[in-house]
Amino acid sequence: MTVTHSSDLRTVPDDIARRIVLPEGHGDESALFEAYRWLRRNQPLGLAQVDGYDPLRLVSTYADVMEIERQPALFPSAGVENKYEHSPILRSQAEDDFTKEITGGRVWHLPVVVNLDPPEHTQVRGVAADWFRPLQLKKWEEPIRELAREAIGRRLTGGVNELDFVQDFALRYPLHVIMTIFGVPEADEPLMLALTQDFAGAPDPELRRSDVDALSPQATARQLSATLDDFRAYFAAMVEDRRARPRDDLATVIAQARREDGEYYPDAYTIGWFLAISTAGHDTTSSTMSTIMEQLALHPDVLAAVKADPSLIPGLVNEGLRWCSPVKHFVRQAAQDTTVGGRTVGKGERLMLLYQSANRDVDAFDDPDTFRIERRPNRHIAFGYGPHQCLGMHLARQELRIMLEELLPRLESVQVVGERRIVRTNFLGGLRNLPVRLTLN
Structure with missing residues (x-):
């Protein structure tokens, strides 16, 4: 497709564009958020032209992101003329070319809901939508609470506990919750943890699989491909099992789902659902939990406040989601010539929605660079907005709230005692390491 950019459109300075577009630019949060601030003030819809990436x-602003999210037909996720050649997740040209070679021309491997547009998106999303409604999740309140107590009992004791909060705690509890709901045996959770981390950490050279050349231009795509092959091998057997022996779990609901013609959904769609639940349903929650713990360490007054008044916990969760914004971007494509925020956008142009930036926009949030659990209103878009808004957002909030309700009454103090590290990714991630000292009663 030939894309015509507005003649008055300025190109974003190279250092700003590279900081935001390249995965390695996300390893320094201070510089990243300064780049976001510069964009919002100077070129809120600027054109990034980074070597190796499509323009x-x-x-960067909350208003512009929301304007696009509210118009899914005008800004589709799957693309305009050929939905197989557009991905809502930004990859380099080399990575897209590699993916096309092994998929027969598509830039994505599986028809996951984030890759689809209505009406197909509506139909596929509806397969599992009821499972994630607040009323349905009420029955999981006590089972999740038991899982939270179990997680605390397994890893933490009274007195002083020194651990990497991310690796030793936060990654495991949300995984255990989602796999229990999903129906994956607990014995298989270490495999699921390894695969979800391979998936989320694919852009970070330090988190590459041993069977992937970390320096290859296609390294991220190669890691995703290898990881998806492992997911497929596991989930294909699970689909077959649930169709032959249905159970009371989410895997059965998805595996047993049928299209309007009465036939099962093709395995690619079913496995795509399994993949979405296993990855997005785990890593985003663990990232937010780690962020909340770090903020409690930095703000002992907040810890004291929520311990004294547990009714503040939902506000702590909500502000933790805004502060973390673990899904950093999705990409949309303009279906026709239009405007965003009064600026011209040409048909076919790609737009990278920067959720982290939008959630720190001073025009949408008072004092956005301060962590404030009493923030009202707090209309963050950490879960996105519109038809692609995260289906599991109510479950994520429930998991985080319950864990904090169980942990905070016992938590006397928390200190960060070592180097915090961030996953170098422009898509899905947060803290990679957070060494802490927790004192429990």
């Missing part, structure tokens, strides 16, 4: 607009 795209960087959508």
